[in-house]
Amino acid sequence: MTVDLRATTVAIEGHGGDHIEAYLAEPLGVDRVGGVVVIHHLPGYDEATKEITRKFAAQGYLAILPNLYSRDAPGASSDDAAALVRSQGGVPDARIVGDVGGAVAYLRRHPSSNAKVGVIGYCSGGRQTVLSACNLDVDAAVDCYGAFVMADPPADSPFNFTSLAPILDNLSCPLLGLFGADDKFPTPEQGEQLGRVLAEHHKHFESHVYEGAGHAFFAVDRPSYRPEVAVQAWGEVWDFFGRYLSS
Amino acid sequence: MCTYNTEVLEISASAKGATGWFPATTASVYFDHPVHYAAGHALIIDVLNSSRGPSARAAIEMDAVSARQLAETILRTLDAVPVELLEG
Numbered sequence: 001m002t003v004d005l006r007a008t009t010v011a012i013e014g015h016g017g018d019h020i021e022a023y024l025a026e027p028l029g030v031d032r033v034g035g036v037v038v039i040h041h042l043p044g045y046d047e048a049t050k051e052i053t054r055k056f057a058a059q060g061y062l063a064i065l066p067n068l069y070s071r072d073a074p075g076a077s078s079d080d081a082a083a084l085v086r087s088q089g090g091v092p093d094a095r096i097v098g099d100v101g102g103a104v105a106y107l108r109r110h111p112s113s114n115a116k117v118g119v120i121g122y123c124s125g126g127r128q129t130v131l132s133a134c135n136l137d138v139d140a141a142v143d144c145y146g147a148f149v150m151a152d153p154p155a156d157s158p159f160n161f162t163s164l165a166p167i168l169d170n171l172s173c174p175l176l177g178l179f180g181a182d183d184k185f186p187t188p189e190q191g192e193q194l195g196r197v198l199a200e201h202h203k204h205f206e207s208h209v210y211e212g213a214g215h216a217f218f219a220v221d222r223p224s225y226r227p228e229v230a231v232q233a234w235g236e237v238w239d240f241f242g243r244y245l246s247s
Numbered sequence: 248m249c250t251y252n253t254e255v256l257e258i259s260a261s262a263k264g265a266t267g268w269f270p271a272t273t274a275s276v277y278f279d280h281p282v283h284y285a286a287g288h289a290l291i292i293d294v295l296n297s298s299r300g301p302s303a304r305a306a307i308e309m310d311a312v313s314a315r316q317l318a319e320t321i322l323r324t325l326d327a328v329p330v331e332l333l334e335g
Contacts, residue, residue, distance in 0.1 A: 042251070043279070072301075073300075077301075080302050081301050084297055084301045087255050090251075148251070154251065154252055156254075157251045222285075223286060
């Protein structure tokens, strides 16, 4: 069953105490519920990710989407902001962690919060989800087909970041990984590798690899959308967050 | 995936974006998720002038075949031009 919701743009305190824009979706008529920080992908703070944020609120979660490009292009359209950030080499990992941390703190202070907060991201947001869960105290994390979790980006990439393998021992919460069997970035083997490393560190990891799906099977506005897989995978998300974000 | 495969180069050009013509200083070329073109990934070119703000941008998204044809056509066009004209 879904609930009514209210979605608004708010200012939150992000990395370095900067005030950044965020999209807040609040379920109405609820009390003491879990929260979810949705981390957008490299193409930015876009309409599709706002729609996902509202979906969490409709399911009864406080949900917030921090605009990781807020400082770089205030007030710009999401595609212009993403293009500018890309041309300037992307956002440093430390700033992403600081901004997501600000969003986590914002949700925990919300009057309807039960103080439990999870993080989720799609595509490059999946990598940033694992990054955040290894640097912040959160209660659950869902990595949806995030590439470059277990592999470095191309050597000629202008982006200055590396694989997250060296910091996986810092994972603060249970992690759910959702992958497409036909995906090349990440490959199913990289998902298995992630599971092996997390097992060595005695971390809780669950994963599902969906046949007939490649990358971005959740993306309803792209040809990669696989409705049957997406419905099944959303069910896994609700089950996982239900277990770890409930009061 | 978000490929991160991006090349950025300085250019001397003018471009027409949402707010009209502007002097362009930078081009980003990458293969990643398009915003509008109906494909999982596309060759994308952003022509920018960051000093004039994020909206000083002209963009194109196209499939790989079109991108190669466009690149080859640009080179063929330039090769056909008398050298004297290429000096500006």
